[in-house]
Amino acid sequence: MSYLLRRLIALPLVLWAAVSLVFFSIHLIPGDPVDMVLGETARPADREALRARWGLDRSVPEQYARYLTGLVRGQLGESYSFRRPVSDLVAERYPATLLLAGSAMAVALLLAIPLGALAALRRNRPIDRASMLVALLGVSVPNFWLGILLMLVFSLWLDWLPVSGFDGPASVVLPAVTLGASLAGILTRMTRSSLLDELGHDYVRTARAKGLGTRATLFKHALRNALIPVVTLVGLQFGALLAGAIITEKVFGWPGIGALLISGVQARDYPVVQGCIAVIVTSYVLVNLVTDLLYSAIHPRVRLGESA
């Protein structure tokens, strides 16, 4: 419990560090939000009035203090370009990004664990080499290219799935495979190497010597232990999935937070960028916390917060 408490206390600190970094970096890059919104036809008085309304006429430390105060109260501010509360914009779009990232994770796990286990069990045989080739392709192929290839094959030629958009479960398949392919490749290789390591341990030999079958040895003992580093990687890669989702969302016209973040950066819409980053960072930290908690579910000998 103390471990969980420590992690929960660390969450606001991590969030503070991330939003502060984003706040100062976005204020450093060139481009004026007022120009982006009003264009060049605006009268100087209108320009100044809008700057004052958004608090951009104040010093950067003052703006920072106001931003942090708002954040503590749960207010993400109002978007300059959308002219709506950022919390509403994020709430509209974040479920789509979570769905995409979650589906991609599911695709990656469903492909990687069986493929990695099979590769380990059939080490140096053709199926092992084929699995590693698939894993290598998954990691190497850029996801924007893979996405277009999948659209061409499964939507245009075979007419099985929609090309793009967000219209029910069928529309999730191609974006999820596109986004999950890279992670599937990494996890396949990790599962294979981790399982090979476990299969070489004494306890596996003992189990086999005591007459335990291959399947029971694999599933009840070796795979369970082999999955611990895989779970760690899954937690760490969640952030990569959210980052990769920005490109996948663009390719598939997916209405997620990635597209919102890009439009926020382009329009110098500070509240949108800061709000999106705050939500992404919070998700990332929480997922890592859940990953740590899963350790004990997978392997009861691992006790959180205790040294070995």
Added chain:
Amino acid sequence: MRACIRVSLLCLAGLASLAAVACHGSEATEADTIVVALDATPQTLDPRFAGGANAVHVIQLICNALYKFDRSGTPVPDLARAGHFEGPRRFRVELREDVRFHDGTPLRARDVEASFASVLDPGVHAIAAGGLAFLERVRADGEFEVVFELREPFAPLLYKLADVMILPAGQVAAAGKKALESPICAGPFKLAAFDRGGRILLERHAEYFGGAPPVSRVLLRVLPNSATRVLELLKGSVHLVVNGVPPYALRPLEEAEGLRVLRGPGASTTYLGLNLEHPELADPRVRRALAHAIDRAAIVDTLLRGRASLASALLPPGHAARPAFGEGIAYDPARARELLDAAGYPDPAGPEPRFRISYKTSTDRLRKQIGEVIGYQLGEVGIEMETRSLEWGTFYGDIQRGNFHAYTLKWVGLTDPDIFHYVFHSASIPPEGANRGRYRSDRVDHWIERSRGTADETERRGLYRSIEKTLARDLPYVFLWHEDDTAVVSKRLDGFELEPGGGLRALARVRLHGAGS
């Protein structure tokens, strides 16, 4: 392992619930629905705040102004029945009496008064406000007449009136300074859904004064990736893309069954902007040398696949106020070298250039390629040009601050000839306008001001011609080309016509074959 399975099942259940929540509200496309792909999400559909091309095109399907533009860029009445000047500073508009808003309420003069009052309210920060500084007051005079009182005579008034969409007075009052979530207007379609994530659903306005549109619905889908738009067109799940397919992808689409590609003169001008405060570029001979050194025809033929006409002036071909100038400055590298020599920049022996400049452009692939080709062509006459591709916000910030030597951009939707004031008047140097190259000419300033003050159409056209001639001599811009508008249209869509600038208003007249089958 059982725990692992339990966790997996929980995750799958979570995903299913998330899918249910996330997909809530998405609708399958119905048969009598035209699907149009846009390349970016309109951030708002409140006409007071919408600025991007996509937002403007969607709003034109929902809302109307007092005036609109015909194909030659001339303002013609829309919600107005007629209008006339009652002296140099007063303009009276008579409204149509058969107009009803989407909620069924009839259009009255007080709606016009309220719409303009809201746009002019300094606390609202409407985008069109900057262009309406000449307005002293707008007031309703009876139920169907509106009087515009001007601070000073302002001839391009009708062009500016076309920028302000008319909303019901009650809606404007209720919204105040906040953006309207779901604007009610009087256009051919009404907004049924706008999820901002990428889908805008419009429904037919049965009481539209111009006649109810033949199709029931228009679904606008945001597809930022051009390859995705092409695939959707090929699959038949998108019926129309206007100016959203790159030139290299048009040829295969022309050959595709079920699609046709329309092409027409656009309302845009692509130009090379030059910083006149740069030591070398301040010399008009150097600017002319640059213009002679760029082989525009080769760029149009190769990178743009021939889908543009060479530019010689700011206003595009077909515009009523455009003078006839031919194709501008010819490609003549020998003449360019002569001019550079004469300007005091001889070609030094060896690899050293005559001088170096930098060129800024956006991250758009085509624009970067154009920059590379121009850089190569300038290199042939001894000018070294470094191409810098920048993210849009940085690029825009730099050119506004004058932090550039040369850049290319495109003016789109060129209808209002008063753009000369915005772009070339010496009072329009940023942040006061878009005279980014810091061009100063007393004669041009004088003609621009006179063109604003005279109601004589013939005199105004003469002034615009003089302005264009002087610009062609001074070259604050090297006018490059006018890109054609292109539309890829499903053969099921009957009656779609391109309008200059890539607007979508023709959707109010099209029919969709096979609907309901």
